[in-house]
Amino acid sequence: MSQSAPSATLPPSQPQQSVAPIVIDSLVKTFGRVRAVDQLSFTVEPGRITGFLGPNGAGKSTTLRTLLGLVAATAGSATFGTLSYVELPQPQRTVGAVLEPAFHPGRSGRDHLRVLAATAGATDDRINQLLELVALADAADRRVGGYSLGMRQRLALAGALLGDPDYLILDEPANGLDPEGIRWLRGFLRAFAAPGRVVLMSSHILNEVEATVDDVVVINNGKLIRQAPMRELSTERAAIRLRVPEVAVAGPVLDGLGLSWRSAEDRSGTYLRVEGSDLAGLGRALFDAGVPVLELADLQVDLEAEFFALLGGEA
Missing domain, CATH: 3.30.70.100 (Alpha-Beta Plaits)
Known part of the structure; x- marks a missing residue:
């Protein structure tokens, strides 16, 4: 991935108005007898990058899917300020998300973005900007089926950014990226959050996000274990x-x-x-x-x- 500061291609715009925090309030989600999320509460503040941490099966993906309206909460709520995802008037222009990227293998990267752009209200110029941003301009007309895992991750990020959202929700965003790509991702996320926007990214390995995030939310078995600034995560004295x-x-x-x-x-x-x-x-x-x-x-x-x-x- 070519190394360049995100602002060199796509300067992060200022939010249209003050961005409200993400609020997870007493969230419960059960699947039959399994309680995947159990009375979970935390807040994700604007202008900061929050790492959502926990082992596989901790309930991270279920929480994010509930926040994005993909599954219904059993109890409690997950909202952007006071609004749930389904209540947002223009979801793609408010929230960008990458959970489980899916692509038609025979469609080009550019055409994949064009399909998403139809509902995001994004122009071809916006698509070209994003392809440059994620270093896929040279591969934009190749079939996605020939992309590497890292290329597909970057294409998914471009899709999430089509509507110039104020919230970015990412599940394991560094998966498949090489060291240069991970370094670029860190710089981009900081530039995205700096104007007062919200970044919530999940990971099951702390070292992936140690150099990136400002705050951490740690869960296990669907329950909150700890929420704190990254610098205060350690239980051990310096x-x-x-x-x-x-x-x-x-x-x-x-x-x-x-x-x-x-x-x-x-x-x-x-x-x-x-x-x-x-x-x-x-x-x-x-x-x-x-x-x-x-x-x-x-x-x-x-x-x-x-x-x-x-x-x-x-x-």
């Missing part, structure tokens, strides 16, 4: 990795500073895990005390491990 030649020399210094520390192991051997200090402050204190330092670095929290910790090992 810490510093310290390597020194002699623990017996560094230990009293750390104790004197009132810091919590313990020995830990990684691939490189033993280190000291220090909590309750900032990197620069600890470095100065060790220097002033004459303690030799082999390594001093922020200890990166394994967010994927944190995700599974939130699920209590049930995933």
Whole structure:
């Protein structure tokens, strides 16, 4: 996929008016005896990218399908502000969605968009803009049956954008994209949300969205586990990795500073895990005390491990 900033081809327009949040309120959806979504409530704020996370079978797709009016809620509601999808006067010009992309294999990429454009009120110029945006202009007249998975993902995104919507709902949008395509997608989603529009994207792997989203909603077994800004997802306190030649020399210094520390192991051997200090402050204190330092670095929290910790090992 060619690497270019989204604004270079299709500058994100300002929303026509203030965009309301997505509101999931006490949502319940059952299929026979199976309760796929269970009293689920959360809010997706405009101007931010929200990651909708959970293992396979957690209820993510059912929630999104209910939000888009594809299945009826058993109880509760899923709305864009106060309106359900079926109440929106011009759905394609309000909401763009990619859940399970489907294409006629014998139809070209351009003709696929033309079929969708008829109800979205989009012109051929808009189609050409979007084909350029998703780097499919050169393949627009080829049959979709010959497209790779990543190309089909990008074509589906172009279809979702035909009506210049204020809401973008994506289910596993990075599936099939190469690293360059994933990087482009991140930049595009940020540009889309920046003017105050809403992005809700689901994934079952936290690391796919770690560098992209602002907020996360984590569910399992149809229930809300956690909603928080991405930076607050971790249940583990920030810490510093310290390597020194002699623990017996560094230990009293750390104790004197009132810091919590313990020995830990990684691939490189033993280190000291220090909590309750900032990197620069600890470095100065060790220097002033004459303690030799082999390594001093922020200890990166394994967010994927944190995700599974939130699920209590049930995933």
